[in-house]
Amino acid sequence: MTMDLAASQTAFADALLHADRPVPDGITTARGEADAARFAVYRNNVFVGLTKALAQRFPVTERLVGTQFFVAMARAYAQDHKPASPLIIEYGGDFPDFIASFQPASKLAYLPDVARIEAAWMRAYHAADATPLDLAVLAAVAPERLADLRLVAHPSTGLIRSGYPVGSIWSAHQLETVTPITDWRPQDVLVVRPEMTVNIHILPSQDAVFAACLFDGATLGAAAEAALTEAPAFDFGAALMGLVSLGAFRALQPDEGNVP
Amino acid sequence: MTASKTQAYALPARAGLGLKPEHYETVLANRPDVGFFEVHAENYMGAGGPPHRYLEAITELYPLSLHGVGLSIGAAHELDKAHLKRLRGLIDRYRPQSFSEHLAWSTHDTGFLNDLLPLPYTPETLARVIDHVDETQQALGRRLLLENPSTYVLFADSTIDEVDFLATIAERTGCGLLLDVNNVMVSAVNHRLDAATYIDRFPVELVGEIHLAGYDETVDDAGDRLLIDAHGTAVKSDVVALYQHTLARSGPLPTLIEWDNDVPDFATLQAEAARADAMLAAEALRRNGQRIRAA
Amino acid sequence: MNRSTLTLTLAGSLATALASVAFAAPLPAEKMVGNEKCYGIALKGQNDCAAGAGTTCAGTSTMDYQGNSWKAVPAGTCTSMNVDGHKGMLEPMKG
Incomplete structure (x- = not known):
């Protein structure tokens, strides 16, 4: 069965962004069977790439909460906030707002504003x-x-x-x-x-x-x-x-x- | 010193390096003997600031390869016109000796997916990519080099061999090819193909640039070798050997060392470039020797 | 404040401020820009190396945390930042 390209990419993107979805139909290996670990390389690339971009833009925020917490928070953001364009230098502009609404960090009342300084730093750098x-x-x-x-x-x-x-x-x-x-x-x-x-x-x-x-x-x-x-x-x-x-x-x- | 940007409209057949912000000052202060520098186009799409200031200074001294990472030439949907315009702006501003992009897709309705995703090789996708390469070359007013991908999965629908797929795109659009030798190794191991055979079938006369990089290795769910195109280490020895095999067929070509993650100090990058330069020089000598013996 | 009073106040205030600079140090204009000692508190910042990951064409073998079940305990330096006498706390996050 041949799927048209648009439908195939929609299915691929959907499985990419949701770790609980199975490998999409039609994705296979040289063995002739789907392999979740192989498809997971793409899924991993997307999320590690985005969380790493956030870590580089928000280094003080990361130090404040520790790497493990930061990565989990960044991943939660990345799940619902894909870059609007291929300009990763702009990614995370509204991460501070997300932090402000992120319940597990709510006791650190100053955290969103520290992140706002870091977001502004990068905007100024590329302005x-x-x-x-x-x-x-x-x-x-x-x-x-x-x-x-x-x-x-x-x-x-x-x-x-x-x-x-x-x-x-x-x-x-x-x-x-x-x-x-x-x-x-x-x-x-x-x-x-x-x-x-x-x-x-x-x-x-x-x-x-x-x-x-x-x-x-x-x-x-x-x-x-x-x-x-x-x-x-x-x-x-x-x-x-x-x-x-x-x-x-x-x-x-x-x-x-x-x-x- | 290397050719200035007002000279040849092509990269020299030397080793080049990816230009990283942490090395801007070193490059300008020491003016190392590097064949060319390559940058990712999207990292220079900000309005201003230090990245442009440094790139301007460095392109006064070295040839430039502009490497796009986000055009999504393999996407089912239309190319992003705004992105094409941004690329055109960079090309007009910096006049790079080479512009390249990937045989991959990375954007969808949900936004930019920040990875180079694979395509099924079918007549439908071939037609789509040909249209997109045509449109890109039209919009940018110049020839594009299209790069072979690293892939981790196969598509049951694929009916066309990857080398034939790339060769057909080049033939129909007039684009050139960027041969990433590390990607060849990664995909060959991942799909149980022979890397040297891939190189032997590749239309090397269309190649405008070679990429070399380090891969990482793991295993899949069945315990089979799974290579990942990670760009975080020196070039692995099997890829160096495959590069040697490539040069014997293609002759000396501009060769980029890609090291994008865990970027080391500049001296380490230069050592990688020196190894490639030595291999390029040896191949040039070998060819001269053959010509002299033939005469 | 009525209009003419406001105008006079602003003009006088600015004139005073400008005059103090002129007498204190006849700096060329370009030296004035970003002169930290003049105004506010300048903070020593990061260098350009922290300019961001940017776009890359590489993949990664670093594993994402997704799928790991873990709880975030207070970590990082937030615990040493004093908030109205309370130590900074992060709540457990379920993975």
Whole structure:
């Protein structure tokens, strides 16, 4: 019996993704009989390849939970999340969201945000290159136009606002020996690659609302008001200059002029 | 130093290496004598960043082989037009001396399956692959080298021998072939075929590049030898011997050492390349000797 | 805050910040970018070698955990991260 190619590949893919399915009809060996161990090579390649890709993108997450737990968690993700395209460099963008809903890890409340830093690191690494906004351009803006100005985020920019010290946790795991975090308080982490190196910064806590509003496209005026409402100590000039100096923006919004 | 990319539109008949991020700095600092570098196209499909910066610098110094891993030429469904466009973008940007892909499928309705999956060799799949190779060469504006796969199972439906299948695709589409000697060994052992016979029947005049790699070995449920195309070790001795047998037929050809898992330090890769280079040089000498004796 | 007050406040604040840089150190603009000492806390990061597995054309003989029945006990470094006085815990996962 001959199956048409599309049906044959559907059956193959189905058996590939479900370990409990038998070897599909028509798959055989030189002995003339199906062999589960041989078909399992393909199944194994798919899942080991995907879990390995996740382990390489989320090394701190893996260290936090241990390899055995990580592989099981990554496999649970891979079961329902196949790469949307052959670009494995993009695989796992929503793995942090999956971790957040993954019951066995629910007691590690900080885990999804640590994973978000790692996801943002890889996005920044492969993001489009762009020269960051120059402070001189900002300094040249007429004072009366500042409040209505919007900035364009740098293509590599990512902001992780966390209720946990995820920047410190991430940083501690860059070293071979991990020391416990002594100062346990919320942190907001900026990920940005102004040149060829991905930089990770903990933002001053009173500036995170401002940064988040600007990355969402708010005007400087609206972002400043939102920040002041939450943190009276907010210093607009220091925050804006600080974010610009880290390379978090690419340009002023074109419709606001002053863009070459 | 090796030919620059503005020179020959073909890889040199030398040993080349897969370019790995952990070796970018070593390659640029030491400029090792390597015939060419090969990269997996999909790893350079990000918008920017260090991968492109390094690849630009390295292709100024070495010929480049662009090796696709995700086009899914053997898929029943249509080729991914967006992916073809991304490949075209890379080809226009880097002008590689060679572009190759696999006789396999890897995408389905459920997404990218992240493995090179096998095809039944039937008139239907032959027609499908021919269409896809035609479309690819059209879209990319250049000739493609199609690689023979490593396979772990057979299809009861297959009616065409793999070598004939590949030769027919090449004949109908004008594409070239990439002969992966390790894949030949893996499939031959897995399906109780003779690897040397496969090489003897292969249309070596159409081969634009050879691949060598290390396999892993296990057994199947009946206890039969089962080789896995793992790319995580040095080339095994039986594959080196099969490569020698291949060169005697084909003459010196660009030869890539593939080592993608547990990537060792650069010196270890270079030693693997040096062994292949020595075999290529010996084959060139042998052929010159024959010509001189004949004259 | 009314509009004109806001405008004045922002302009004044930015001018002060910019002036402090100009007086402190006349750095060229490109040196300002990513200058860690200026603002926030810069964390020392991983190098590019961790740039991801990427796509590969190789198979593997590493075995997937699927099919193994096991329970994950708290492991990794999470146990040393202090969460409001509690040690980090992972729950058993049934394979």
